[in-house]
Amino acid sequence: MVNHSKKSINQYAGYIYLLPGLAWIFFVFAIPIIQLIGMSIRQGPVGQEILGFDNFIFTFRDPLFIKAITNNIKLLVIVPILIILSLIFSTFLYERIKGWQIYQTIIFIPVILAVAAMGIVFSQILQLKGLLNETLRVLRLNFLIQDWLGNQGLALGSVVGVIVWKELGFGTILFLARLMSVDKELYEAARIDGASGFQLMIHITIPQLIHIIEFYAVLLIVTAFSFVFDYILILTNGGPNNQTIVGEFFVYKYGFIYNRFNIASSVAIVYLLVGIVLMILRYQIVKRIDS
Numbered sequence: 001m002v003n004h005s006k007k008s009i010n011q012y013a014g015y016i017y018l019l020p021g022l023a024w025i026f027f028v029f030a031i032p033i034i035q036l037i038g039m040s041i042r043q044g045p046v047g048q049e050i051l052g053f054d055n056f057i058f059t060f061r062d063p064l065f066i067k068a069i070t071n072n073i074k075l076l077v078i079v080p081i082l083i084i085l086s087l088i089f090s091t092f093l094y095e096r097i098k099g100w101q102i103y104q105t106i107i108f109i110p111v112i113l114a115v116a117a118m119g120i121v122f123s124q125i126l127q128l129k130g131l132l133n134e135t136l137r138v139l140r141l142n143f144l145i146q147d148w149l150g151n152q153g154l155a156l157g158s159v160v161g162v163i164v165w166k167e168l169g170f171g172t173i174l175f176l177a178r179l180m181s182v183d184k185e186l187y188e189a190a191r192i193d194g195a196s197g198f199q200l201m202i203h204i205t206i207p208q209l210i211h212i213i214e215f216y217a218v219l220l221i222v223t224a225f226s227f228v229f230d231y232i233l234i235l236t237n238g239g240p241n242n243q244t245i246v247g248e249f250f251v252y253k254y255g256f257i258y259n260r261f262n263i264a265s266s267v268a269i270v271y272l273l274v275g276i277v278l279m280i281l282r283y284q285i286v287k288r289i290d291s
Helices: 002-040 054-061 063-094 100-112 115-125 131-138 155-179 184-192 197-226 229-235 247-257 261-290
Strands: none
Touching: 002 261, 054 063, 054 261, 063 100, 063 155, 063 197, 063 247, 100 155, 115 131, 115 155, 115 229, 155 197, 155 229, 184 197, 197 261, 229 247, 247 261
16 A cells, blocks of 8 residues: 555656646746736726627737738748858858858857847947948948838848848857768768769758758747847837837737737737747657657
8 A cells, every 4th residue: 555655656746846837837927828818808908898809800900910910921031041041151161161160150149149239239230320331431332321220111121131140140050060960971972973062952961951941940930920029129119100010019019108908918819829839830840850
């Protein structure tokens, strides 16, 4: 009987050890999410009438929300750009070009910089009278001078450029780490057969990196939908004329500027569901990589 009791305790010991962590997760995440759902189906801070899906219907009819979603989708352009650039840079570093260790450090430095600090620097560089335009003047390239963050047609593209600069180092090091484990004889045999650098990339490098590329692509999609608020807030504040507003900024604007937490909550729930789908997708890809 005693042995049976000890066996039962040992069987559930792992779950007992998890209880403090699970309790913390419940209070930090589960309760706020439940409250968020409650706010999303109510009228607002003045009236507490339950509206059901009316807030969601209002949100999806709001042109500003449609603009925010559209901009999030446009930001997905960072996925192919960063994958291609990371492939190129990681290949160069793998080939041990002269000074490769210095280049590796330079590429990775932006990754460890705080978005807030980096955003302030780039907001100064990309101003109409900022460092970039002054450099173009010195080089007599005045036709290229633009208000990079104030022009409605260029602002979102400028944000994309900053995100690419910030995130490139992570993708490069991620791909390089995988390439380091590839058998060098594959490349040597292909070179002996007369394969060009492009053919090596297509037939060896990409197939060897395919699972890492899938993982990185999902990570970038999550970034485009869930981790661009800092960039937008610091660089453009959603402007000019809401041309760079994204979902996170929409939540911030309705919740803390317009004080309409019911609408902000409904959008947050939508993005939460999108985030869950992306996390499941990411988990499946990681599972494939490990298997």
